[in-house]
Amino acid sequence: MRYGQKALLPQPGTFPDEIALADFVLDKMDQWFHVEEQVPGRYWTGEETRIDAVLRPREPAGWHDEDPAFGIEFKNPAPNTSTGERYGWVAQAAGYTHCQWERYGRLGVFLCPSPLNWLLSRADKIANARQQQISPEKLEEERQRVREYGRRFGKEYSDAYVESEAMLAHKRRLGELTYEEFTALADGYANAEAREREHDLRMAKELTHLIGQLSVGELMPYEGSGWTLTRSGTRLWSEHQGVSKIPYRLRPRIGSERSRR
Numbered sequence: 001m002r003y004g005q006k007a008l009l010p011q012p013g014t015f016p017d018e019i020a021l022a023d024f025v026l027d028k029m030d031q032w033f034h035v036e037e038q039v040p041g042r043y044w045t046g047e048e049t050r051i052d053a054v055l056r057p058r059e060p061a062g063w064h065d066e067d068p069a070f071g072i073e074f075k076n077p078a079p080n081t082s083t084g085e086r087y088g089w090v091a092q093a094a095g096y097t098h099c100q101w102e103r104y105g106r107l108g109v110f111l112c113p114s115p116l117n118w119l120l121s122r123a124d125k126i127a128n129a130r131q132q133q134i135s136p137e138k139l140e141e142e143r144q145r146v147r148e149y150g151r152r153f154g155k156e157y158s159d160a161y162v163e164s165e166a167m168l169a170h171k172r173r174l175g176e177l178t179y180e181e182f183t184a185l186a187d188g189y190a191n192a193e194a195r196e197r198e199h200d201l202r203m204a205k206e207l208t209h210l211i212g213q214l215s216v217g218e219l220m221p222y223e224g225s226g227w228t229l230t231r232s233g234t235r236l237w238s239e240h241q242g243v244s245k246i247p248y249r250l251r252p253r254i255g256s257e258r259s260r261r
Helices: 019-029 083-096 118-134 135-151 159-186 194-211
Strands: 033-042 048-057 070-074 109-112 214-223 226-230 234-238
Touching: 019 033, 019 048, 019 194, 019 226, 070 083, 083 109, 083 194, 083 214, 135 159, 214 234
Parallel strands: 070 109, 109 214
Antiparallel strands: 033 048, 048 070, 214 226, 226 234
């Protein structure tokens, strides 16, 4: 995940299924890589499995592996995809790095899209949710709540009473939001959304380094870089800059062996 760059992958729900997502991405990647889909392999236990695709650079010069190749596993996030499901994708990809793939041996695996992309978009959702808390629609919901509360106990509140109680709840929410803004400013942030975004970025950065230690990377398109392969937040390749000069290998590490050579 490239911090400070805008991810361009369509929002959850854009593709009907993983096959459609894979077809879209692999059609793009075919410009720079030889693509082999549904490559069979085996876990160390002997259990058979398949990975969505293996890619090999059409121009291998400059890559830091003798025979550069890597696996891609696609996951099609839905609007209701849970955090547990996303981390399950990481566990699956980490398991794949220990598999022996037919004609390739062990491979580094890249998830598409990043399982952590939700952290970067969450601040925008929170900002929208904050605005909805003070919207006219929310005020009307509060009026309905007051009316229903009275009817539950056999009372029909007057319009004036309903409006008074609804406005009181509305002002309470405004006060809570104002307090959040005040504490964010006191902490040195421009506003509450900026504080939330910064916290999410820090969390995503730590998690990206963690899954990178498992030889799992990410394939994502970014503004300014185009389609980009990253591991531990470091660019290995992008369509606009080509192969990184940092000597990161695609192949997974063995034991405590470092990926930089």
